[in-house]
Amino acid sequence: MSAYITSTGSFLPGPPIGNDEIEEVLGLVEGKPSRLKARILKANGIKTRHYAIDKSHRTLFSNAQMAVEAARTCLAGSPVPLRSVGLLSCATTQGDLVIPGFGSMVQAGLGIPEVELHTTHGICSSSAMAIRSAVNTLRLAEQSTALVVVSELASRLFKSSRYEAAGGHEAIDFDSEFLRWMLSDGAGAWLLESQPRGRCLRVDWIRSYSHADSFPVCMSIGHPTDAEDARTWQDFGTYAEAEAAGALLIRQDVRLLENIVKVGVDGALRLIDEGLLDMSRLDHLLCHYSSHHFRSKIFDMLEMCGARVAEEKWYTNLYTRGNTGCASILIMLDDFLREGRARPDATILCMVPESGRFNVAYIHLTVVEAS
Amino acid sequence: MTESVVLARPDVLSELGQATLRRLLRAWFDFERRLARVPIIQRLEGGTFTREDYQRLLLNLRPQVVEGSRWITRCASSFDREHADIRSVIIGHAQDEHRDYEVLESDYVACGGDLAAIRARLRNPGSEALHCFLMYRASEPNPVGLLGAMWIIEGLGAKMAKEWAARIEQLTGVAQDSTRFLRYHGSNDESHMDKLYGLLDRVCTSEAAADDILRTAAVVGRLYALQLEEIDVG
Numbered sequence: 001m002s003a004y005i006t007s008t009g010s011f012l013p014g015p016p017i018g019n020d021e022i023e024e025v026l027g028l029v030e031g032k033p034s035r036l037k038a039r040i041l042k043a044n045g046i047k048t049r050h051y052a053i054d055k056s057h058r059t060l061f062s063n064a065q066m067a068v069e070a071a072r073t074c075l076a077g078s079p080v081p082l083r084s085v086g087l088l089s090c091a092t093t094q095g096d097l098v099i100p101g102f103g104s105m106v107q108a109g110l111g112i113p114e115v116e117l118h119t120t121h122g123i124c125s126s127s128a129m130a131i132r133s134a135v136n137t138l139r140l141a142e143q144s145t146a147l148v149v150v151s152e153l154a155s156r157l158f159k160s161s162r163y164e165a166a167g168g169h170e171a172i173d174f175d176s177e178f179l180r181w182m183l184s185d186g187a188g189a190w191l192l193e194s195q196p197r198g199r200c201l202r203v204d205w206i207r208s209y210s211h212a213d214s215f216p217v218c219m220s221i222g223h224p225t226d227a228e229d230a231r232t233w234q235d236f237g238t239y240a241e242a243e244a245a246g247a248l249l250i251r252q253d254v255r256l257l258e259n260i261v262k263v264g265v266d267g268a269l270r271l272i273d274e275g276l277l278d279m280s281r282l283d284h285l286l287c288h289y290s291s292h293h294f295r296s297k298i299f300d301m302l303e304m305c306g307a308r309v310a311e312e313k314w315y316t317n318l319y320t321r322g323n324t325g326c327a328s329i330l331i332m333l334d335d336f337l338r339e340g341r342a343r344p345d346a347t348i349l350c351m352v353p354e355s356g357r358f359n360v361a362y363i364h365l366t367v368v369e370a371s
Numbered sequence: 372m373t374e375s376v377v378l379a380r381p382d383v384l385s386e387l388g389q390a391t392l393r394r395l396l397r398a399w400f401d402f403e404r405r406l407a408r409v410p411i412i413q414r415l416e417g418g419t420f421t422r423e424d425y426q427r428l429l430l431n432l433r434p435q436v437v438e439g440s441r442w443i444t445r446c447a448s449s450f451d452r453e454h455a456d457i458r459s460v461i462i463g464h465a466q467d468e469h470r471d472y473e474v475l476e477s478d479y480v481a482c483g484g485d486l487a488a489i490r491a492r493l494r495n496p497g498s499e500a501l502h503c504f505l506m507y508r509a510s511e512p513n514p515v516g517l518l519g520a521m522w523i524i525e526g527l528g529a530k531m532a533k534e535w536a537a538r539i540e541q542l543t544g545v546a547q548d549s550t551r552f553l554r555y556h557g558s559n560d561e562s563h564m565d566k567l568y569g570l571l572d573r574v575c576t577s578e579a580a581a582d583d584i585l586r587t588a589a590v591v592g593r594l595y596a597l598q599l600e601e602i603d604v605g
Contacts, residue, residue, distance in 0.1 A: 077437060108536065211404060214405075214407045214408055215416075216416060225578060229419065258393035262400055262403065263400070265396070265400070266396075269393045269397050270397060272393060273393065273394070283581055300564075301564075304392055304568060305390075305392035305393045306384075306389040306391045306393075307385070307389075
């Protein structure tokens with residue numbers, strides 16, 4: 001049995017927000033503009049993104065609502081009726097509720113009866129885990145249709161009030177501000193079937209390599225600002241104390257970030273060695289990190305060892321859609337297909353790097369036509 | 372007649388050269404992850420590395436550094452007339468680095484260490500194993516596999532210069548006059564890489580040679596990590 005992506009959909013809340021409007025939405029911490037914003041935006045190259053909150057910090061779309069919207073768009077492009085979905089496989093970084101699992105909320109929102117449910121937990125690569133589960137289920141012929149829905153609502157973490165509650169400018173540093181200028185909101189969905197339908201994408205293989213045994217945590221929520229304090233957020237007496245200690249801020253240890261490039265390249269080289277990946281036959285590389293992260297010395301080495309992916313093969317919607325974490329790869333493939341870039345027999349590598357504690361997933365697709 | 376022989380960076384590596392470079396890159400990433408699991412490096416990455424840790428690091432590196440030029444020169448002398456161009460490159464390399472240990476000693480003294488103590492320090496078990504392995508391989512005829520050793524050791528030199536030196540200064544408060552040995556290896560990084568590509572193109576002419584290079588890189592990486600692990604044992 002194989003698995004084919006026969007339809008895709010996405011949902012991005014509200015209008016595109018330009019770089020000069022970000023702080024109008026997220027708010028000025030203690031009334032002062034950020035000193036780091038321009039530098040971080042210049043480095044990531046993002047020009048516009050979408051937020052599910054408004055300037056008054058009201059939530060216009062919950063995370064589950066965005067997921068449901070993306071799923072509906074995906075199903076609207078397919079003759080498969082909602083009730084035929086056998087498996088609903090969902091992922092998010094943070095659901096609206098701490099429990100139950102995100103998938104339950106998405107199922108309720110969609111109104112699919114008696115579906116088999118799967119929710120994965122993690123950051124960016126949780127999407128690949130949800131896709132993997134769907135693909136495996138189809139390959140085992142346990143279901144014939146699976147809907148993967150992945151959604152990210154990061155902006156609620158970035159409200160100025162969050163930073164003020166954690167001590168304001170005095171207490172926040174580069175690592176706790178970095179992701180404020182990086183992440184934004186959106187949802188994506190893929191419909192997978194065990195038979196091809198029209199022009200669709202065959203899932204050739206999925207692989208991932210995690211390196212949490214070798215590296216410290218690089219992106220997290222739960223540690224207080226004081227690095228000497230070993231408590232995590234639930235160890236505090238109240239959530240208010242945890243927030244005041246900075247334990248609810250999302251952080252990126254920027255010093256460790258270069259390792260994600262190394263483990264990303266390492267995984268790709270491993271796939272080449274195993275004969276799964278043939279760079280000379282690869283037509284498109286989709287990644288929510290932009291290609292300039294892969295320049296530097298490693299770039300020269302990749303050129304020398306014949307493993308560099310030519311610039312014109314890179315596809316990303318990062319600059320206009322923003323970095324929507326786990327939802328990125330689903331939204332990206334949706335945009336890619338809508339732009340009519342999928343030619344028959346073309347091969348596509350989706351690369352999903354997660355810097356949380358260094359996991360990188362690879363999904364290889366081939367464009368096929370159902371006979 | 373002092374015209375130096377240079378194995379220039381090739382425009383394109385052979386297919387085997389490319390495959391070998393891919394394997395070397397993976398061996399390097401594997402080595403870096405192995406290093407990241409060594410206690411003293413975990414302290415460096417985690418931010419709890421102290422001045423005493425730095426002194427212990429230098430104390431444990433010196434015996435291997437002071438012997439370094441021995442295996443490199445031995446390696447040079449093991450290449451026969453058919454490999455005279457490689458021999459020239461390696462002699463030049465030995466000449467560049469044969470007094471590195473003096474820089475290391477002065478760094479140790481600058482950060483508060485005792486010169487007599489570092490000079491009296493014997494090899495730790497990891498250094499012993501590393502030194503013996505390198506001398507053994509260097510004594511074999513035409514030891515092309517040692518390109519794998521060079522790959523790991525040169526790569527580590529660049530990592531020390533680019534990552535460790537500033538991190539150590541930041542965490543321990545030692546000045547740049549105490550990190551000259553670590554920093555020194557970053558200065559010629561690009562020319563070292565070009566030299567390495569040239570050597571790879573020259574020596575990687577069979578699968579057997581490629582396997583030999585990779586095996587040597589794996590052993591050197593494992594023993595180098597052992598040398599650093601032993602800092603917390605001894």
